[in-house]
Amino acid sequence: MWFIWLTRRYSKKSGSSHRWIQRQRTDLYTRDAKHYDYKSRAAFKLLQIDEKFKIFSQKRISNVLDLGAAPGAWSQVALERCRKGSNILGVDLLVYQPPNGSSSMQANILSKKTHESIKEHFKVVEMEKLKQKFQPIEVISNQSAFEIQAKSVIDSESELSRLEKTEQDHTLENVYYDELYRPVDVILSDMYVPFPQIGGFANQTTNMPYIRMANTSGLSFRDHAMSMDLCDAALITSIDLLKKGGNSVFKFFTGKDDKFLEERLTHVFRQVFRFKPKACRPESKECYFVCLDKVDNFVDKKEVFRAA
Numbered sequence: 001m002w003f004i005w006l007t008r009r010y011s012k013k014s015g016s017s018h019r020w021i022q023r024q025r026t027d028l029y030t031r032d033a034k035h036y037d038y039k040s041r042a043a044f045k046l047l048q049i050d051e052k053f054k055i056f057s058q059k060r061i062s063n064v065l066d067l068g069a070a071p072g073a074w075s076q077v078a079l080e081r082c083r084k085g086s087n088i089l090g091v092d093l094l095v096y097q098p099p100n101g102s103s104s105m106q107a108n109i110l111s112k113k114t115h116e117s118i119k120e121h122f123k124v125v126e127m128e129k130l131k132q133k134f135q136p137i138e139v140i141s142n143q144s145a146f147e148i149q150a151k152s153v154i155d156s157e158s159e160l161s162r163l164e165k166t167e168q169d170h171t172l173e174n175v176y177y178d179e180l181y182r183p184v185d186v187i188l189s190d191m192y193v194p195f196p197q198i199g200g201f202a203n204q205t206t207n208m209p210y211i212r213m214a215n216t217s218g219l220s221f222r223d224h225a226m227s228m229d230l231c232d233a234a235l236i237t238s239i240d241l242l243k244k245g246g247n248s249v250f251k252f253f254t255g256k257d258d259k260f261l262e263e264r265l266t267h268v269f270r271q272v273f274r275f276k277p278k279a280c281r282p283e284s285k286e287c288y289f290v291c292l293d294k295v296d297n298f299v300d301k302k303e304v305f306r307a308a
């Protein structure tokens with residue numbers, strides 16, 4: 001009996017879900033998203049941010065971190081804007097299907113373990129890239145065929161491993177034991193309200209995550225306070241993982257504490273702008289900090305958080 005009650009309770013659309021569906025039907029950006037095959041209308045917010053601030057314009061962008069990535073529209077835009085072979089990692093509390101060519105991780109950014117896993121992911125990606133760069137075949141090709149023939153098999157084998165080792169000493173190990181190494185070029189944070197699920201599997205989950213999860217409450221103070229926490233977590237990833245000169249975008253809900261966040265951001269980036277893309281709903285308190293040009297690889301977290 002209780003099971004039927006639960007199923008009915010959660011399968012019935014609430015007033016706000018109903019309003020959301022109605023609004024989606026008439027929304028131009030939602031229609032355009034379908035037309036251009038974007039996973040959600042959120043794609044247009046990032047496109048408008050990039051149009052104004054050129055966040056993907058650095059010459060050799062290869063690693064992008066997309067926080068709050070589900071259902072994946074921002075990762076789609078990043079894939080379009082970055083060169084082929086770039087590594088785009090999406091992180092979200094929800095399970096979602098990452099767009100082709102990107103990766104995803106289901107995790108909570110408020111957990112320290114997630115920060116470790118993200119670091120580990122980019123470490124593996126960079127190691128792979130370097131390994132490909134120093135494939136043995138390239139080392140052999142530096143030597144003339146005559147030289148190779150002249151050596152015994154054992155000699156050439158040991159020569160090869162010596163060369164490989166020397167190359168690697170100068171790259172992999174040095175790079176990864178260097179505390180100052182930062183692998184990511186752009187960090188995007190669009191974390192907050194998960195899109196309401198219109199149907200499907202929610203009722204078959206054990207713990208009904210869609211119902212439990214952080215959702216815009218309509219109480220502007222609560223939305224603001226929660227968005228400040230998520231922005232701080234994204235700021236910590238920017239301090240720990242973003243390269244000198246890298247760019248970040250942070251979604252937040254306006255309120256009394258956003259000036260302190262802005263102050264913290266100015267310690268990490270040379271330029272910080274508040275921007276509300278046209279694709280945001282005018283009645284919403286949603287806004288973005290677009291931060292350009294990280295001051296250095298190493299930024300002292302304590303200084304940043306002591307400042308404001």
Ligand SMILES: C[S@@+](CC[C@H](N)C(=O)[O-])C[C@H]1O[C@@H](n2cnc3c(N)ncnc32)[C@H](O)[C@@H]1O
Nearest residue numbers: 042068070071072073074093108109190191192
């Ligand atoms: C507005 S949606 C993002 C839309 C996405 N940028 C896109 O283009 O498709 C916000 C996402 O933030 C995620 N989120 C909220 N809190 C989070 C947290 N603590 N850690 C990771 N993701 C979180 C939600 O699950 C939700 O999917």
